[in-house]
Amino acid sequence: MATVRVQEGAFDMAAEQAALAAGRTDVGGIASFVGLCRGDDGLAALVLEHYPGMTERALAGIASEAETRWPLTGCTVVHRVGRIHPGEPIVLVLTASAHRTAALEACAFLIDWLKTGAPFWKREEFPDGRERWVEARTSDDAAAARWQQA
Template sequence: MIAARLQTEPFDAAAEQAALISARTDLGAAVQFTGLVRADDGLVALTLEHYPAMTLAQMQAIAADAAARWPDTIGTIIHRHGRLLPGEPIVLVTTASPHRAHAFAAASFLMDWLKTKAPFWKREEWADGSSRWVEAKTSDNHAAEQWLAP
C-alpha cells in the first residue's frame, strides 16, 4: 500500500520513513525523495492552490497505480499546499521494498506522475513585488512519458 496525504505543515522526512519501515523485516531497501522550494533569482515564496478532494483523489490514484506496478512496495507520498518559502520542503516520496530496483522505480514513478498529474496551481512571488503562475514543464511531461511504455 502507498498512502497519500495533503497538508500545510512541514513534514519530518526521517520520521515518515521510520514509520513506514518500522517493525518490517521483509524489506531490503528504502528510498526517499524530498522536493524543496528553490530560491531562484529573487523568489520570495511559492503558493500552491488546489481543490482538496480532487487533488487527494488524484494522488491516491497515482499511489494505487504504483502499488499495482510494484505490489511488493509500500510507501508514503505527502504534498504540501499553501504559501511556502525557499528552502522549505514541498513534497515527500518515500518507498520501501524487498528489492532496491522496485523501491527506486516506484519512487521515480510517483514523483514523475505527481509533477504532471496532481492538480496543483503554483504561483511564484518575486522580490520586486510581481507574481506569476507557473507553467507546466515539457521536461516533466517527458519524464512521465517513460512510464507509458509497456
C-alpha cells in the first residue's frame, strides 16, 4: 500500500527512500522524482492550495492505480502545499520494484498525473506584488495522455 502525504513542510528524500526499502529484499530498484520550484520570470513564491481530505484521496487513488498497473513493491508520494520559494522542493515520487522498468514507468506515470490531474491550485507571487493563477499546459496534458487506457 502506497504512502501518500500532503504537507506544508519540506520532506527528507533520503529518509523517505530508506523507509520505502527498509527490511525489503525484494526491491531491485527505486525510481525517484523531485519537483522543485523554479524562479522563472523573477518568481518570488509559488502558493499551492488544496482541499484537505479530497486531495489525499485523489493521490491515494492514483498511487493505487500505479500499483495495479506495475508490479511495485512500494510507492511514496509527498506533495507540499502552502508558500514555496524558488529552489525548494514541491513534490517527491518514489516507486520501488524488483526491476527498473516497472519502477521507472510507474514514477513517470505518477508525476505526469500529478501535473495534470491532482487537485491543487497554484498561484504565482512576484516581488512587485503581482499575482497570477497557473494555467494548465497542453504539453503536460499530452504527456499524461500516453498513460490513458482504452
